[in-house]
Amino acid sequence: MASLASTLLRSGRTKGWGCVRPHLRLGCPASSRLLYSTNSRLSHAVTTLLAPDLSYSQNVDHVGLVARHLEQDGILRITLGFRDDASRYLEGLIRSLHAHHGHRLPLAHSATRGWFWDVRPSFGATSSFQTAHHHQARSETMDEFPWHTDCSYEYPPPRYFALQVLRADRFGGGTLSVLSAARLGAHLDAATRATLMRGDAFRIAIPAEFVKDPAAPTAIRGRLLVADAQGRPGLIRFREDIVTPLDEAAAAALKALKAAIQHLAAQEHETMHFAAADLPAGSVILLDNRRWLHARNEVTDPERHLRRVRWDAAPFPGMEETTEELLTEAEQAEQAKVSDRKAA
Numbered sequence: 001m002a003s004l005a006s007t008l009l010r011s012g013r014t015k016g017w018g019c020v021r022p023h024l025r026l027g028c029p030a031s032s033r034l035l036y037s038t039n040s041r042l043s044h045a046v047t048t049l050l051a052p053d054l055s056y057s058q059n060v061d062h063v064g065l066v067a068r069h070l071e072q073d074g075i076l077r078i079t080l081g082f083r084d085d086a087s088r089y090l091e092g093l094i095r096s097l098h099a100h101h102g103h104r105l106p107l108a109h110s111a112t113r114g115w116f117w118d119v120r121p122s123f124g125a126t127s128s129f130q131t132a133h134h135h136q137a138r139s140e141t142m143d144e145f146p147w148h149t150d151c152s153y154e155y156p157p158p159r160y161f162a163l164q165v166l167r168a169d170r171f172g173g174g175t176l177s178v179l180s181a182a183r184l185g186a187h188l189d190a191a192t193r194a195t196l197m198r199g200d201a202f203r204i205a206i207p208a209e210f211v212k213d214p215a216a217p218t219a220i221r222g223r224l225l226v227a228d229a230q231g232r233p234g235l236i237r238f239r240e241d242i243v244t245p246l247d248e249a250a251a252a253a254l255k256a257l258k259a260a261i262q263h264l265a266a267q268e269h270e271t272m273h274f275a276a277a278d279l280p281a282g283s284v285i286l287l288d289n290r291r292w293l294h295a296r297n298e299v300t301d302p303e304r305h306l307r308r309v310r311w312d313a314a315p316f317p318g319m320e321e322t323t324e325e326l327l328t329e330a331e332q333a334e335q336a337k338v339s340d341r342k343a344a
């Protein structure tokens with residue numbers, strides 16, 4: 001029935017947060033945690049929608065709810081009421097979001113994988129293009145992921161990503177944690193924010209495993225923080241191991257940003273954790289990649305298996321005509337020489 005197309009489950013419920021801190025693995029009280037949105041300090045718990053069958057991926061009401069919650073909160077959980085090993089629901093949902101809500105379609109990872117990427121430990125031979133290039137993507141390891149946004153080295157980066165749980169970690173690892181960029185931006189002082197928003201402040205290297213063409217640029221230059229639609233510093237792109245500050249002020253701002261992330265991540269009421277019990281097999285979590293930082297603690301189950309898709313690549317607001325530009329290796333080498341001369 002069309003009127004029952006989208007069944008809202010547990011909207012506003014605060015139950016379901018996990019109890020594992022990434023990195024620290026400390027226990028935490030099983031109390032409810034609340035979600036901060038970009039609109040107000042205290043908002044509501046993550047909404048969970050039910051998709052009882054595959055047809056919901058094309059149901060106007062259901063797709064409309066997904067679009068609305070992504071726009072409002074930038075985070076949403078969906079429970080599939082059916083087995084979907086081929087991720088046909090997610091594929092249909094994204095096509096519907098494209099058709100009716102203006103979301104740009106994903107880029108295919110490859111001819112064989114299409115839009116989707118299997119996030120699971122890889123031991124030895126795989127068919128991935130990364131191993132073909134002698135590097136392993138982080139998502140193919142059991143390592144923890146520190147706080148980051150996905151594809152921070154891409155211009156433009158994807159606005160959304162979704163993770164479908166095919167097999168949850170049975171041994172307590174692989175907890176996904178999320179932290180609001182708006183809360184982070186509000187926590188920074190004005191000078192730090194201004195530097196993080198400078199278009200010439202940082203170089204972001206493209207990880208070696210994603211450089212497919214040796215002649216292609218290997219880095220981009222740009223800002224880490226951008227104002228949201230309300231003018232507040234609520235959009236971020238960040239992955240610490242590939243960011244290089246290009247001057248002293250940028251170095252200080254980056255240090256302050258990292259300290260703020262660690263500070264907020266340690267606050268129970270600032271961070272949400274999704275352990276296996278919060279995202280069992282058949283769950284999908286969707287995130288606005290610009291409004292939420294995420295992290296993962298170490299995977300403990302070699303059979304943990306998620307499927308990821310990213311879509312709606314879009315420039316950060318206000319950056320379309322700015323100094324965002326690609327740096328070639330030669331330019332980077334020249335820049336390094338200049339820095340060395342200054343330091344000497």
Ligand SMILES: [Fe+2]
Pocket residue numbers: 145148149150294
């Ligand atoms: Fe990620």
